[in-house]
Amino acid sequence: MVHLADGVVLLAIKRLNGERSERSLFHVLNGKRSATTLQDAFFYDLEPVFGQFPATTYEYEKQLSEYAKRGWLDRERFLLTEAGDLLASPEMVADLFGRLGGERRDYNAMTWKRLSLFVQTLMSREHRQTFFPVQADRSAERWVKQILRVDRDWRSLMETFHREIENALETVGDPYATAVVYRFTGAYETGFTYEQIGNLLDVDPYTARLYFLAGWNGLLKALPDEAVLKGFTHGLSDERMTHSARESYELFLKGRSFSQIQSIRRLRTSTIEDHVVEMAMYLETFPLEQFVPGDQIQRVEALREVGSWALKPIYEQMEEISYFQIRLVLARLKRGETFV
Amino acid sequence: MFEATLKRVFGYEEFRAGQREIIEAVVEGQDVLAIMPTGGGKSLTFQLPSYLKNNGLTIIVSPLLSLIEDQILHIRERGERGVARLTSMESLEEKQEVLNHLKRFRFLYLSPEQLAVPYVTRALANANVQMLVIDEAHCISQWGHEFRPEYARLGELRKQIGSPQCMAVTATAPENVKRDIIEKLALFTPAQFVHSANRPEIRLIVERLEKEEKIGRLKALVRDIPKPAVVYTATRREAEKLSSELEDAMFYHGGMSTEDRRLVQSQFLRDEVPIMVCTSAFGMGVNKDNVRSVIHYQIPATVEAYMQEIGRAGRDGNPAFAVLLYAEGDERIQQFLIDQQYPKDEQIRNAYFEMENGSTLSQLPRLLRMGEDDPVFLLLKQLLAERSLQEAIDWVKDRKRARYRQLGQMMDVALINTCRRAYLLRYFSEEKVDQEDCCDVCGPIVFPETPDLVRKNVTEWKKRLTQIFSFE
Numbered sequence: 001m002v003h004l005a006d007g008v009v010l011l012a013i014k015r016l017n018g019e020r021s022e023r024s025l026f027h028v029l030n031g032k033r034s035a036t037t038l039q040d041a042f043f044y045d046l047e048p049v050f051g052q053f054p055a056t057t058y059e060y061e062k063q064l065s066e067y068a069k070r071g072w073l074d075r076e077r078f079l080l081t082e083a084g085d086l087l088a089s090p091e092m093v094a095d096l097f098g099r100l101g102g103e104r105r106d107y108n109a110m111t112w113k114r115l116s117l118f119v120q121t122l123m124s125r126e127h128r129q130t131f132f133p134v135q136a137d138r139s140a141e142r143w144v145k146q147i148l149r150v151d152r153d154w155r156s157l158m159e160t161f162h163r164e165i166e167n168a169l170e171t172v173g174d175p176y177a178t179a180v181v182y183r184f185t186g187a188y189e190t191g192f193t194y195e196q197i198g199n200l201l202d203v204d205p206y207t208a209r210l211y212f213l214a215g216w217n218g219l220l221k222a223l224p225d226e227a228v229l230k231g232f233t234h235g236l237s238d239e240r241m242t243h244s245a246r247e248s249y250e251l252f253l254k255g256r257s258f259s260q261i262q263s264i265r266r267l268r269t270s271t272i273e274d275h276v277v278e279m280a281m282y283l284e285t286f287p288l289e290q291f292v293p294g295d296q297i298q299r300v301e302a303l304r305e306v307g308s309w310a311l312k313p314i315y316e317q318m319e320e321i322s323y324f325q326i327r328l329v330l331a332r333l334k335r336g337e338t339f340v
Numbered sequence: 341m342f343e344a345t346l347k348r349v350f351g352y353e354e355f356r357a358g359q360r361e362i363i364e365a366v367v368e369g370q371d372v373l374a375i376m377p378t379g380g381g382k383s384l385t386f387q388l389p390s391y392l393k394n395n396g397l398t399i400i401v402s403p404l405l406s407l408i409e410d411q412i413l414h415i416r417e418r419g420e421r422g423v424a425r426l427t428s429m430e431s432l433e434e435k436q437e438v439l440n441h442l443k444r445f446r447f448l449y450l451s452p453e454q455l456a457v458p459y460v461t462r463a464l465a466n467a468n469v470q471m472l473v474i475d476e477a478h479c480i481s482q483w484g485h486e487f488r489p490e491y492a493r494l495g496e497l498r499k500q501i502g503s504p505q506c507m508a509v510t511a512t513a514p515e516n517v518k519r520d521i522i523e524k525l526a527l528f529t530p531a532q533f534v535h536s537a538n539r540p541e542i543r544l545i546v547e548r549l550e551k552e553e554k555i556g557r558l559k560a561l562v563r564d565i566p567k568p569a570v571v572y573t574a575t576r577r578e579a580e581k582l583s584s585e586l587e588d589a590m591f592y593h594g595g596m597s598t599e600d601r602r603l604v605q606s607q608f609l610r611d612e613v614p615i616m617v618c619t620s621a622f623g624m625g626v627n628k629d630n631v632r633s634v635i636h637y638q639i640p641a642t643v644e645a646y647m648q649e650i651g652r653a654g655r656d657g658n659p660a661f662a663v664l665l666y667a668e669g670d671e672r673i674q675q676f677l678i679d680q681q682y683p684k685d686e687q688i689r690n691a692y693f694e695m696e697n698g699s700t701l702s703q704l705p706r707l708l709r710m711g712e713d714d715p716v717f718l719l720l721k722q723l724l725a726e727r728s729l730q731e732a733i734d735w736v737k738d739r740k741r742a743r744y745r746q747l748g749q750m751m752d753v754a755l756i757n758t759c760r761r762a763y764l765l766r767y768f769s770e771e772k773v774d775q776e777d778c779c780d781v782c783g784p785i786v787f788p789e790t791p792d793l794v795r796k797n798v799t800e801w802k803k804r805l806t807q808i809f810s811f812e
Contacts, residue, residue, distance in 0.1 A: 119808065126811055130417055132606045136409065136598045138434070155811055162809040166802060174801070181801040186808035190607045193590070193600045200798060 005206035007093035008049065008100075009063070010072060010080060014088045015044045018079040019310045025078075026060050029053035031103040033242050035274035039327065041102070042281045043309040043334055047240070051103025052213060096210055099176070101217030107238035112216055113140035115232045118147070119161075120185045122154060127187035134185045157228065164229045168222035169215070175201045176215030183212055241282045245275040252279075273324045280331035288332055292325045297339045300329040309334070345391050350418065356381045358535050363388055365531035366471070372507040373477075373521060374533045377651055382509050383411060386473045390446050396470035397442055399504075400449045403476050403488055405429065406621070408449045414627065415447065422446035426454040439463040452490040461500050469504040474525060477508035478644070481520035487739075489722050495524045511651070512537065512644040515769055537647060537768040541654040543661050544760045544779035546753070551667040555585065558637060558665065562586055565661055566632035566790040567614040572649055574638040574673045575619065582617045582637065589615035620645065629656040632790065636664040639754060641674045642746040643767050646753065659777070661787065666754040671747055678743045682736050683720045691720055692729040757781060 009029075016025060020040055027037040031051020041050045055063070067073040072084030080088060087093075101108050117135040121144055124131040135141070169177040178201060185191040192200065198208035223229055239246070251261045262272050280286050288297060300321070303314045311326050329339075342363060346352050355363075358376065362385040365372050376382050390398045402408050408425055415423045422445045424438045439460065442448070454460055474480070479488040498506060508521050508530075522530060549557055562569060571586075573579045576593040583591035590613050592604045607613045609628055620640075634653045640646040646664075654660025683691070687708055694707050701721065704710075710717040723732040749767065756763055760779040762772035777785065799807075 123808065132413070132602065132609060134599060134602050134606065136602065138430075158809055158811075162805065166805060169801070169805075178801045181805045181808075184805070184808050185603070185606065186810075188610075189804070189808055190610055190612055191603050193596075193603050195590070195600075 002203045003207060004093055004096050005204065005210055006067075006072075007087045007090065008097050008210060009053065010067070010084050010088035011093050011097055012046055012049050013073065013078065014080050014085065015046060016040075016078065017044070017308065018077050019308065020044065020078070022064060022075070022078055026055075026057070029055065029060070035277065038240070038242070039277060039281070039331075043330065047102045048097055048100040049102060052100050052210075096207075096214055099214035099218060100210065101213070101220070104238040104240055105236070107233065107236050108213070108217055108220060110137075110140065110236055111220065111233050113137045114143050115229070116184060116191070117141065118144045118232070120187075121148065122158065123187040126154070129187045131187070134191060160228050164223060164227050165219065168219045168227075171222045172215055172218035175203075175211050176218055179208060179211035180215040180219060239282075241278050242275075244271075245278040248272060248275040249279055249283075277324070277327050277331060280328045281334075286328075286332060288328060291328050292321075294339075296321055296325065297329050300326055301333060301338065301340050304330070304333065342388070342392070345388060349388070349391050349420075350384060358533060359385050362531075362533050363392075365533075366505075366507060367392055369505055371505060371527040371530040372533070373518065373527060373530045374507065374509045375511070375513050375518070376509065376533070376535045377511055377537055377539060377647070382475075382511075383414075386471065386507055386509065387415070387447065390470065393470060396468035397445060397464075398447050398471050398473060399455075399464065399469060399501075400447060400473040400475055401452055401455055401494065402449060403452065403479050403491070405451070407475070408451070410627075412449060420446065424448050426450040426460060428453070435460070442467045452488070452494060455497050456490070456493055461497060464501045469501060471505045471507060472498055472501070474506065474508045476510055477521045477525070478510040478513050478517050480508075480524050481513075481517040489719060492524070495526050498525060511648055512768070514767065536765075536770060538761065538765055538770070538773055539651060539654065540773070540775050541657055541659055542650055543659065543777050543785045544650075544764075545661065545663045545785055546666060546760065546780060547663065548666050548668075548754070551669065554637070554665055554667055555582075558582070558635070559586060561635060561663060561665075562589070562615055564787050565635070565663070566787060568608065568611060568628070568631050569615050569633040569635060570631060570649075570652060571615060571617040571635045571637055572640070573617060573619060574677065578637070579617045579619055583615075586615060586617065588613065589617050592616055592618040592621070594619065594621040620649065627655075628652070630658075631655070631660065632658075633661040633663065636662075638673055639664065639666055639670050639747075640750055641678065641743070643750050643753060643764065644746075646750060647764065659788070661785070664754055671751055674747050675744070678740060678747070681716065681719075682740055683716050683723075685733055685736075687716075687720065688723070688729065688732050688736065691724060692732070695724060 012025060012028070024037070024040050025046075027034065028041050028046050028050055029052065031054070041047045064073065064075060067084065068075050070083075071081055072087060073079075074081055103109070113135045117133060117137075117140050120131060120134055125148075133141070169180060172180075179197050182192040182197050182200065194205040194208040194212070197212065198205040201208060201211065203211070220233075241249070248261055248265065251264065256264065258272060258276075262269060265272075276291065280288070292300075296318070299318060300314055303317055305313070309330055311323055311330070314326050315321065315323060332339075342360065343354070346355065359381055362372060362374050366386065366389040374382065374385060376385075386398060386400065400411075402411070405427055408427060412423055412425055424445045424447070426435055426438060426448065427450065430438075438445070438448070442463065450460070455464070474491075474494060480491040480494060481487060498504070503526075506525055506527060508525055508527065510521070513521065518532075521527070547557065558571070562571070571582065571589070573582060576595050579591040579593050583589040590604050590607065592601065592608075596604070604613075604616070608616050611630075631653045634650045636646070636649070640649060650662035653662060687710075690708055691704060694704060695701075699707060701724075704721075705712045705714075705717055708717070708720075710720075723735065727735060753760055753763055759772065759782050761775075761782075765772050777783075779785075
């Protein structure tokens with residue numbers, strides 16, 4: 001039996017490089033949409049696992065102490081031991097890690113809830129079967145109800161959905177395809193629990209869960225733009241930027257200045273700064289020079305140690321620069337830009 | 341006229357035993373106390389009158405989210421749209437939406453906590469309420485096996501919404517609990533309906549073994565007994581462990597994700613999995629008629645819980661089996677679980693001491709190292725509000741003693757050498773009955789041969805996908 005799920009979490013710890021705390025990772029895994037956590041996910045390549053391991057403080061604590069007990073983790077420094085590193089290193093672990101979509105405003109999760117509930121509802125209706133809904137989500141329920149009210153040629157539409165799912169999963173491949181398909185519930189087939197999918201694929205239930213998440217993310221990505229299935233994402237956004245930062249960004253686009261935005265939105269300076277950092281992280285192009293003088297940008301780049309995203313060592317070696325400004329430069333460096 | 345409505349709304353040809361009398365009393369406007377065993381068709385007795393009177397809202401107070409969810413599901417399944425709920429799961433806007441349009445609804449389900457929220461109480465006080473139904477009414481009594489502090493205020497809340505007609509329903513209530521319900525809800529000379537707790541179709545079996553033999557016996561037992569079968573255990577961990585050791589079994593407990601829980605329930609309902617290993621979280625409100633056997637791997641904490649759990653078997657009226665596996669010392673698990681539900685003397689003392697010295701209620705959880713929504717802390721909070729230190733300590737001691745006594749009565753069921761059915765009926769103040777195939781003391785019980793349930797068909801994913809999307 002294969003256990004990759006622990007490896008994925010260990011790899012996340014490894015990527016934090018001892019520069020962030022246990023708490024930081026907790027928020028990343030739970031998908032907390034705060035500036036610090038979004039930045040941690042961005043800088044340390046943790047966006048794929050962002051919000052993919054929701055847990056209570058208690059459960060997280062139990063997990064970490066278990067890792068420590070097994071000799072995988074040095075909790076003092078929040079670094080992996082050699083044994084832990086061994087588990088985080090296989091290519092399979094990094095591959096699965098990379099396939100996880102990470103939570104983006106619930107885009108993947110909500111699309112799944114809608115589609116799976118829709119398939120179950122429609123197929124049960126067609127076969128005149130009463131059914132026990134697999135999803136208990138009110139907004140997904142409302143959404144499905146609404147679209148079913150419209151009179152359409154559901155059969156031919158279902159055939160299209162079927163074809164689109166099959167084609168997309170073909171490119172994603174196994175074990176992910178199996179994990180996704182066996183999660184669906186039809187009129188006569190009930191979906192499998194992660195426990196059962198695990199048995200099917202000879203992995204533990206936690207890994208089975210990740211296979212599903214990876215497969216579902218892969219399917220959504222593999223859908224061509226013109227796919228009818230895209231309708232299930234209607235009204236959802238998969239943007240990483242928070243709503244609030246997006247609002248500030250739009251004011252910038254209208255030509256407002258930093259201080260104008262601050263007074264229009266009645267937010268603290270630090271909040272608007274966080275929004276600007278989000279823009280630096282997520283936007284294709286960003287006018288860095290408007291916020292940091294050119295020579296400072298170059299100094300930050302020169303001072304940064306390869307592989308580190310810690311701010312403090314840079315801050316301590318420079319005068320007249322703020323943490324905010326360092327963050328902006330690092331964000332652009334992280335995106336692959338270079339200024340030297 | 342009753343029958344016509346029964347047929348039109350519920351699709352049944354005739355009432356089950358006892359339902360009609362209750363409905364008549366409700367329609368006449370009397371307060372009602374109805375004690376009906378699980379599976380007796382309780383919910384129909386308060387739903388049908390709503391269609392007969394067609395005048396106002398029926399409010400149903402229910403203690404568990406899962407219960408509310410299941411009931412609403414069943415109501416919607418028969419095409420009724422006029423049903424809403426107020427629980428901790430709804431957002432503020434959703435609740436407002438419901439409260440602003442109460443006229444649209446026939447049934448409103450809510451938890452006791454929600455009924456106590458001031459703006460909810462106010463909105464209901466101004467609405468046209470036909471009847472207030474208290475489901476699982478035994479929770480109101482400190483002598484009941486599932487006392488819930490949130491239930492204590494229901495009598496007062498009933499007054500606040502204008503003392504509408506009230507119906508209290510529960511599956512089990514010995515004499516003292518019955519008295520408590522009537523008093524606490526201020527029921528006015530209620531019409532009382534007590535159905536026999538006896539379930540003649542269920543054969544009762546207790547097997548006494550050594551601890552080490554239990555798992556082996558369970559494996560053999562689930563091979564032999566008629567299925568579908570439910571195996572009850574005391575803890576989540578044990579449920580998981582047993583299901584991995586049994587063939588064709590799945591586990592179910594409150595710690596699973598909603599989606600997984602629903603998948604398991606659905607598979608069990610559709611006979612896709614023959615054996616379900618679970619904690620007591622499973623079963624509340626699960627309408628599966630053809631459960632053939634219930635096995636208790638651990639002794640339940642009370643006779644009431646035992647009756648409720650074995651009552652999930654044989655609802656279709658066909659023969660069913662209840663097997664309790666008991667090894668000496670098994671009761672310790674239940675003792676431990678009882679102890680965990682109450683604050684320790686030390687914690688009570690500390691809490692009173694802190695409050696005395698000017699700490700606030702909101703600081704308490706941290707000072708006592710307890711979770712804010714830990715039920716034990718909630719209980720402690722209530723004690724602080726209502727009792728002195730000594731009273732609080734005594735109250736907890738009394739409660740624990742009462743719970744131990746109840747556990748002792750359940751132990752008796754396992755240990756006696758006389759008819760187990762007679763003992764159970766006496767517990768509910770009923771006369772014993774004579775029947776064939778009664779219990780293992782009265783005579784040997786033989787399991788009939790039953791066909792194996794359908795096995796899971798596991799195929800390649802493309803084939804499975806085609807099956808799911810097939811209109812054939």
